[in-house]
Amino acid sequence: MTWAPVHCHVELKDCFSMTNVSWYGGASVRGQTWPINDQNATTQPFTVSDLKDNPSGFGSALERYFLGSSGVAVLVSPDIPLQLGLDSRQQFCLQSLPSMERVPLQYTVCVAHNVKAAHQEAVQQFSQHTRELPNTKALWLPFWKLLTNVDSGQKVERELRTFSNRIRRHQLGEGVISLNEHSTTLLSDMDHDYLNSRKRGMSKRLTRDLPLVKLLNISITLSPFLGVDTTQFHNSLMDGTEAYWLSLPSAPQGQLIPVMSQWRGKFCVKLNITNPGAVSWFLDRVGSLQAHLGMEYVMLEGGEGNLFEEQALRPPQAFSGDKYISLLADLATRIGDSTIVTAGTRSSHKPLFVRMTPLQSDWSPMGLKGIIPSLLHHTLLGYNFLIPDAVGGSQSGDLVTDEELFIRWLEITAFLPVISFHTPPWVCGEDRVLNLTRSYIAKHQRDVVPLIEKYAEEWLMTGNPIYRPMWWLSPNDPMTFTIDDQFLIGDEVLVAPVVEKGAVQRDIYLPDGGFQWQDSQNAQVYDGGTFLQDYPVPLEEVAIFLRRS
Template sequence: MPPARARPPSQPPPWEPASTEPREPWRGAVACLGVAVFFVLTIGVVSWQAAEAPRRAWLLRGPAAGLAWERRAGAVLLLRRGAGRPLAAVALAAGAAAGLPLPPDRCRPDGGRFCGAWDEAAELHVALEEAAGAAECYSLAWTPLQPGAALKDCFSMANVSWYGGAGVRAPRWPLNAVDAEPQPFVISDFGRNPGGYGPVLEGYFLASTGATVTVAPDVPLFLSVESDRRFCLESPPGSPAPALRYRLCASTDVAAAQRHAGARLALEPRRPPDTALLRSPIWHYRGPGGSAAKIKRGLRAFCNRLQRHRLKEGLLALGERCTAALADAVCPGGPARLSRQAGPSFSSPLRLSTPQDGRRQRRGAKPPWELSAVKPMKLSVTLSPYASVASPLFLSSLRDGAAGRWLSLRSRPGASVPLLARWKGQLAARLDATSEAAASWLVARAGRLRRALGAEHAALEGAEGNAYLEQGLRPPAGLQGDGYAAALATVAATLGNATVVTAGARSSHLPLFVRLSPLRPDWSHGGLKGLIPAALLSSLLGYSFFVPDAVGGTLADELPPDQELYVRWLQIVTFLPVMSFSTPPWACCDAWVLNLTRQCIQRHQDFVAPLIVKYSQDWVAWGYPIIRPVWWLSPTDPAAFTIEDEFLIGDEVLVAPITEKGQTWRDIYLPGEGCLWMDTNSAQVFDGGTVLRNYSASLAEVPVFVKTS
């Protein structure tokens, strides 16, 4: 056999790697560990750099304050130099920019402005507007960069009490306790929208830290409030040209901030209303209705009862339906004649006078109305800008070609149809209060009615709500937001400087009384507990002349309030600008409550009304509220920021009523460190800046203190 040939080493296939020396597993582990350590170190360095990077970067700085960007929270902070914490924190875009750095300033050449965008949706413009005096103010304005951009800024309530904005069905003080869904920032009719805002409303918010937020009336706005968390301002969804603009100011404390901003709330110089109404308790007639004869008999019986109980002074207020019935009776020819000449606006059909009525009057029968039926009381009538679609008033306007006096919808070029809404259960048209001709027509009609009935005062209802927004329509120019309420208030001021309206917006300078929302006859914030928060809010927003809900509450069925509730309600209303009654004391209470009512009315006339008149001078000159929160004298004491069951009249009287059922004692905060307060019941004197624990107040007493130093 031939010798064996040595075989060369076999070569691996080209797709297989060449064989190597035997592997050592520990070397691979070391390599993996090295890679892991490298990544850990890299992440650590990046995290350390991020942690060490400044959390805040200045947007703008003024002489005493400034705005800084808080990267982690995505918020702009209003800071006052030397202060330990921010005065306000504003989460831009509702916090969507959290974690993002401050964008480059596109306005850097101008040292007084900042312009920047955190995304491609909108750009923020900030400018220092005011840096002298008691406040330093900055304007913030969002400019959309994309169609349909959502603009929403939210203000934190963490460790800050906020006040202002608007009232709600169950009033609270401060705003932190309110919950409200995002909705148009307009005065609502609580009958149609119980979760809405009203009856007073201004784009003004005040923080206990001394910050203020002001939104101009021409800025369309949605407002939402999340209890104890935040409130948000946002542009209305679907707006063709969304814009969100507001003014952010810093002051030394909450009272200084209110003094600065309150002076600027009124659009024009303030004019006080006729203060004679302060001394006239209002008695709302709730007797028999229907025909004029029944109303006349009911009024005479009611007035006789008041006189018999020595309550003969005051104002007798007729509701809208009673006003309409009497107006129909005193004007022969019925509503058609009223429409041609003058008279009220009615929401219900009016009875037409008949030829037989005229013959009875010519034979010497008693006229349908005599002012002597209510003497010596003064009479007040109630009007509204509504007219039922079934009323002769509305139908005659269509026949006479006067349909233009109503709010309308444009159906085609050159043609329009009245915009209809619900008013007191009826489908009705609403007067166009922005039309000079329509306003003059209403004023002339109201003037003739007052002369015919001998009425010295009038109330104008129906300013609440934006009929266009409620029906998903775009309001015309002049009726954006609360433009209608402002226009109707201007009309109301021409009826007399003691006219009562039911809504206040953009009208705090007018000589009017605003009637606050009806409350339930119970002890909740929708009832008795809501009286003081509603009064404080109304005054804070500039509406110091208001009529609180009638004693005992009016938002209820026919059952009268219980006696204890009636007394505690009476004690609070005694120290507010105007006293009003819907349920007379003899209808619900014992004889001693009737005596107490007389005493309270006398105390209001002799003690409270002069104080209101005195401090109205501060309101006219500087916009200071007349009914003031306790922090007005203790602006840096956190204990004063959440007190909603005490109030001041000016600087010299403190009222601390009982608001809990069955209680005859309470804790009382005396504001003003260094002041002395004297109890008007016991003549005891106490130091300000202290709390009186378990202070006694029987059912017949209300704790009232007068500042003596």
């Protein structure tokens, strides 16, 4: 479908009814829902923003793809500016941006006999790239956030050693210790020569190796931002490499002026990733850190938002809409297949991990209840290799003190691709929390990772998600369209965690497809299509059902 405006500054708008149709896809939002029918969003540019700074905006993952339970899929052209609005339970509307260029509104509608068939057809349309797997070794390792507030690399080293010893002492096995950007900078500053070695033409870098850090399995955090108070930025203004940063000319043919923004409370400039020299500089920086720290995993933050549009500046064509995020994903892929990004759009085929948006430490849809809707949203859009938010939630930065919340959160994440921790289990509650953490890490490695690896092969071949909604096995059953607290791993394991505070039972629906389901705890067998009311799920357990042919 192509709608073309007859005059300049005409806004084109097309709406899709939510009456009697459950819709999925689009973008992440704060308080994610599954389906998206309950969401409200004022009409705004359909681009990825940082939900921490823009809580009413659209976040990652985002694709121009909407799927209806009636067997209809809507794919919007990737190259035209687009606005989206959602009126809860009524409709969602696609809208063009008014401009002098008379921009059209362009989309494709696919119709199939059910929702699953529509999705499988749509995937072939919007994901025509060859899919690649990231480094699946990461699936086996829990990620531990190093919580530290120190002012030198030596102190970070010491904190790393202490934290690593604690993980070992509590017999929590091998894992990855995650450093935030500040700790990464402090460690990298212990070797002052790596940043400028390329410009100085030095053939040998003078590095101070960190043998202790190299013995540990760590992940570092980088962003495309650089503080305007740094030596590196001042040098770029002096040596003519100011084009390394996103800039605008001071006049039609004038000198480039870097555009300032804020990142982590500091005034910064942002890497121009269309500039080959800037990309080489950044990759050199990563390579030097690799030699210096020996890390395997790199978290790349800060792709969200459009620096120009946020400041009401007209962006260069190369950076309109979400193009920066796509370019950053290309850069992340060059770093390696153990790279984690915080924003995904048009990049689900790349060998990258995507970190899900941080959640509140509570039982609400912005906390624990948001995990499964967010999981199903990401995997429907092709983002299967997720780093979920830390057990108990990490948005506030505080440690979790609610033991029940920690346990129920742990029980969900044990079945997701990676388990990550912000609150160490030894500071949350009694010994049973530690024992349960050991038990669920072992279960994740023993039962879940082999399943993910099995269905990852299917995803490579077909694009079918690894984690699936209930309607995947029963696509003509309206009961399955709105279930937002259960999920499937492939076609064979149904996971039904408890998401209500104080609950030790829950309702469970077993989808029908001509097969039976067996409770993994007591071996009891049920027919598909059975609704189990108030099914007992004690605090330390998750309801797991295995499909029987």
